[in-house]
Amino acid sequence: MSRTVVHRVLVQFGDCDPAGIVFFPNFLRWMDASSLNFFRACGVPPWRELTHSRGIVGTPVLEIGTRFMQSATYGETLEIHTSVEEWRNKTFRHRHVVKRGDDVLCEGTEVRAFVARDEAGGRLRAMTIPEDIRALCR
């Protein structure tokens, strides 16, 4: 069973749309922040450092699926519960559950790849997930 790391977000006025509720792409933005927070909490260095030391640029998403059950508005504090559901060779799948107190507002998965920039500093390509990074996240 993977560990779960919680990322807290205070919803801002500017995160909300003319209907007065969170503009939904912001939930994806917060899930992305929660993914990075997950790796940092597990002891993985920031991508900035890994870019220099090992060429690892980050973990872009390949696929997302999200269900929105309840809306949220500014002034509310949300908790994003993030874990890794599955590790594959070059990709992994996150699970994010966004809660306000005991209410689940939305939940979703992200499939992400570990990518490196090739030697010429050009194109990004998927890489085998380093075993030491995977071990940190258990």
Add this chain to the structure above:
Amino acid sequence: MSRTVVHRVLVQFGDCDPAGIVFFPNFLRWMDASSLNFFRACGVPPWRELTHSRGIVGTPVLEIGTRFMQSATYGETLEIHTSVEEWRNKTFRHRHVVKRGDDVLCEGTEVRAFVARDEAGGRLRAMTIPEDIRALCR
């Protein structure tokens, strides 16, 4: 067969992240813009007017699923091809295909509900999709 409406986006520097590619929640932002553009192109008034005239606040998303095949960067022009795949009683499903020239960068679906604000001006609730609006979109 539903009509398809194309929404064009010029990717900006500020839409891209430290890896130099579009920060993925922006694709969802553009799909949202393309949804609104679809209804406007079909002759549906802006939600702002429908809020006043008929209490219709907009079409919040209930569910999204998106696959990202290729990245994009600033200076590139993208085309979002948007249609309605299915109409149900209170919800409908959009299909969005994001292209750069002939390349498909990402594609996804959105299930959205038509929502109204109740009489007290308070909570949002799903409503039967008005037949006249549905007719405009055929």
Add this chain to the structure above:
Amino acid sequence: MSRTVVHRVLVQFGDCDPAGIVFFPNFLRWMDASSLNFFRACGVPPWRELTHSRGIVGTPVLEIGTRFMQSATYGETLEIHTSVEEWRNKTFRHRHVVKRGDDVLCEGTEVRAFVARDEAGGRLRAMTIPEDIRALCR
């Protein structure tokens, strides 16, 4: 002397641009959040409540001036020190100082008006700043 309220922000990957530093409009976004945080910390209800109870929609900006001295990047925690430098009849001037530890990254002012929506629910107009709200912020 006005009170100063501090708002903390953890810079996210998606807040940064291809140069690897915070995309500057995000600093304005955080100053806006810090303005709202200031009023909430002073005991002023959220605009959402004041819209219903007193027609007060919020405090849109009329003028901003900001100097950027140092950049920031993701993983860093910033503190925004916010105060009210001057109260006028319908407007006030915020001062925001954005710090990372002891370093000042940027600082700026915002002139904002208190606005209400007129009876017809239409246009926004500036209003005399309510004395009770001003008193809360001293």
Add this chain to the structure above:
Amino acid sequence: MSRTVVHRVLVQFGDCDPAGIVFFPNFLRWMDASSLNFFRACGVPPWRELTHSRGIVGTPVLEIGTRFMQSATYGETLEIHTSVEEWRNKTFRHRHVVKRGDDVLCEGTEVRAFVARDEAGGRLRAMTIPEDIRALCR
């Protein structure tokens, strides 16, 4: 007299806040896009290319000053009229005027520096504005 380049923006639903008007940091985002559009229209290559060929990372802002006269909402098309008011050795000052038809919604200035990344690929530093780039923008 500097040339003026016009950048068009269609305001989106997600650009607006619970008051139904453009969330003001978006105006700064659009001015930034208009700055880049200005250089591209003058024939300056994208920063991405200049980073590789000449180490020029971009033109981060040092100072902004903006006055907001009228609000805007989604569905409206804005024009940002951008020019360079003054060239100095390492910095220049943009003037942006945001119009909707004949109405001026906001206007402002940006002081920006040309910056390069030093040899070690580390810190950003201001550089003398290349004469060939300045010549293109006249």
